[in-house]
Amino acid sequence: MARDTALYEPINTLKPIAPGLWIVDGPIVRMAAPLGTSAPFPTRMTLARLPDGALWCHSPVAPDAALFEAVDALGPVRHLVSPNKLHYAHIAAWKLRYPQAIAWASPGVRERAAGQRIEVHFDAELEDAAPPAWAGTLDQLRFKGSRAIEEVVFLHRPSATLILADLIENFEADRLATPMRWIARLGGVLAPDGKMPLDMRLTYLGHKAEARACIERMLGWRPQRIVLAHGRCFMEHGEAELRRAFAWLSPL
Numbered sequence: 001m002a003r004d005t006a007l008y009e010p011i012n013t014l015k016p017i018a019p020g021l022w023i024v025d026g027p028i029v030r031m032a033a034p035l036g037t038s039a040p041f042p043t044r045m046t047l048a049r050l051p052d053g054a055l056w057c058h059s060p061v062a063p064d065a066a067l068f069e070a071v072d073a074l075g076p077v078r079h080l081v082s083p084n085k086l087h088y089a090h091i092a093a094w095k096l097r098y099p100q101a102i103a104w105a106s107p108g109v110r111e112r113a114a115g116q117r118i119e120v121h122f123d124a125e126l127e128d129a130a131p132p133a134w135a136g137t138l139d140q141l142r143f144k145g146s147r148a149i150e151e152v153v154f155l156h157r158p159s160a161t162l163i164l165a166d167l168i169e170n171f172e173a174d175r176l177a178t179p180m181r182w183i184a185r186l187g188g189v190l191a192p193d194g195k196m197p198l199d200m201r202l203t204y205l206g207h208k209a210e211a212r213a214c215i216e217r218m219l220g221w222r223p224q225r226i227v228l229a230h231g232r233c234f235m236e237h238g239e240a241e242l243r244r245a246f247a248w249l250s251p252l
């Protein structure tokens with residue numbers, strides 16, 4: 001898939017990408033940018049249907065009534081996953097709609113939410129291995145090495161799809177205003193060469209070996225595609241794209 005416009009519009013619509021796997025492109029949010037400006041920032045969630053029919057929701061986007069209706073038609077929402085401490089803002093809205101769902105906390109997200117005075121009730125912690133609820137369908141691991149943030153990454157095993165939030169960002173130049181295009185290029189997050197933003201990469205200084213061990217495990221999953229929360233997904237050559245995007249971890 002060369003130009004994944006269809007992966008963006010329409011928003012808040014279920015888009016199947018593999019059997020039992022959907023993405024939803026959420027509303028564009030405004031992100032603070034230099035000189036007091038703000039820039040559009042695309043968001044995306046991923047839903048997987050587990051063998052018992054339950055839905056697993058990764059990084060839920062800002063919902064609306066139509067999205068909830070479409071999700072209801074797929075099956076019961078049982079899991080709401082915050083993959084890292086920056087991706088939790090809409091868990092509360094989903095939990096309100098699906099009170100039986102388990103809200104899964106990522107490392108540091110409770111403290112982060114409390115600091116932002118955002119009330120979210122988390123029910124369980126994401127660990128370094130998948131819980132029994134989805135271990136048959138999804139692999140997971142905590143991506144270690146950063147002094148600032150740990151993301152829990154997932155592999156949808158039936159489709160060999162790697163599901164990431166912020167470990168790779170891949171913004172298309174033609175969707176960015178010129179100043180942001182330059183900032184994205186400097187940060188290393190411009191498609192098709194998107195990777196981890198530079199400021200986040202710097203938090204791995206002195207601990208790259210831990211991150212390298214995680215990448216080795218993820219490469220061992222042999223991902224065919226990579227779904228991202230921000231920017232264009234890599235719908236083919238997943239393993240090669242993962243290797244490329246994390247070349248910065250290689251020993252000099």
Ligand SMILES: [Fe+2]
Pocket residue numbers: 086087165166229230
């Ligand atoms: Fe993010």
